[in-house]
Amino acid sequence: MFVSRSMTRKVITVNPETTIFEAQELMAKHSIRHLPVVDGTNRLVGMVTDRDLRSALPYRFFKDGISPADKQGFQNLKAGDIMTRKVISIPPSYTIQDALLVVQTSKVGALPVVDDEGHLRGILSVRDLLRAFINVLGIGQPGTLLCILVEEKVGQLKKIVDAITEMGVSFGSVLVARYWDEKKRAVFPYLLTQNVAQVKKKLTAMGYELVDPMQWYIDQLPDTERSPDKSAE
């Protein structure tokens, strides 16, 4: 669950003296959008993103390409000049959940991972987080997802898990969606089987309600963000 396990360890970095054209080439070559800026002792001093580069250079550079004369004029522009100095970083001891919440509130695309001494240890991108959650969802393995509506009381999940386990079916994951209904929870077992008809029959016979797949949701935008009219206000 710790960031140190999911982060990229071999980080492509620049130093404050790197020209922005070198930085641009590095991003293109490695298909990345974030370059941590480190000093001679690998201490994080800033971050350059593809957005910083775009803001620093005239639009025509991206549209028409750069002429040698143009390039000369910007040769003195260095990573140290355009980098963000107040970088949001996380320590390696953070969990994946910590990182998710930091990404959500900070709205950054990647988090440098920095130890107590300020040394860069790795970088965790939104893509790394997605990979972790694809793994958690179990959707890399063949299986079938169900959605069961249960009363919000103790022991419901156990009954469901027991009933399915008794049929010799194993679980890829079990998600529980909150805020489904005031007194209900939606349980999503991802079952590693094609033989779901039997499972459905058994759960229905036990009195559980199986939700119509077209009505499933594991997430929903808050009302304020959902309506285009409101978000324009």
Add this chain to the structure above:
Amino acid sequence: MKRTGFLYDERYLLHKTGPYHPEIPERLEAILQGISSAGLMDKLTRIAAVSADLSWIHTVHSPEYVRRFEAACRSRQQTLDSPDNQMCPETYQVAVLAVGGILEAARRIMAGELDNAFCAVRPPGHHAEASRAMGFCYFNNVAITARYLQKQWGLHRIGIVDFDVHHGNGTQHTFEDDAEVYYYSIHQHPTFAYPGTGREFEYGRGTGYGFTKNSPVLPGLSDDDWMRLIERDLFPVFADFRPEFILVSAGFDGHRDDDMSDIKLTTECYSWIMKRLVELAEQHAAGRLISVLEGGYCLKRLPELARNHVEILMNG
């Protein structure tokens, strides 16, 4: 009337899957009964099952996997690779007979002795991967047949149409980098159905990019949407591809009375698909088409579905 072959063998009933399993011998009995009671059996050319030469199976499956499967049956192992794949000591031999029978059907069509054929085989095949049994499937019958047509008969454009309600992951993976085999599948959307592949954005790989096409269908939808997607996604690309042979992975589990999916097709929709596929084969492949049974678990509906299926193969 076309010369339609019908592959069926009583030994296909010997593959037993135990209790609580939908892929049972009764499926084939229902199919046979539907065809017989309509008086169609005499008009079909029966094809006898023969054991496939293992070298053909090895064109899709690793020899290590084939040996592992055989050894599992010999040692009376009850499952292979997943609890889904329930089996018995006879399963391996039955699977070899299924492949062999279909290859014989292909041979007779290529030799000009038959126009098309329906292969009522068990176990099914389209989920089987190169080295892994999956979703009730052990050998990928259709994929092996496509390889046979390529290697033995030198065909360069083989079109596979998979209308089983589940995505044929094994078939797609076998040919995803092969531009000579076009794999088209229509199935329940992978977020809501086994095996979780066959998404709209899967188009193949490398030189095979653009020769895989998937139409995921949302739960609850029925004939109109299914037919609209086939018209939109299959026929234009096959008109360009001009297949020399059409292989059909025929699964009937999208029927509204089949509890293996949330798709609500009627019996008539299956007739529509088959008519269009026979027309397609007529246009591009001199009528050459083999339909191979995959899923379809509603014993009540299988007789009429099978009857219509062979009737359309015979009469268009």
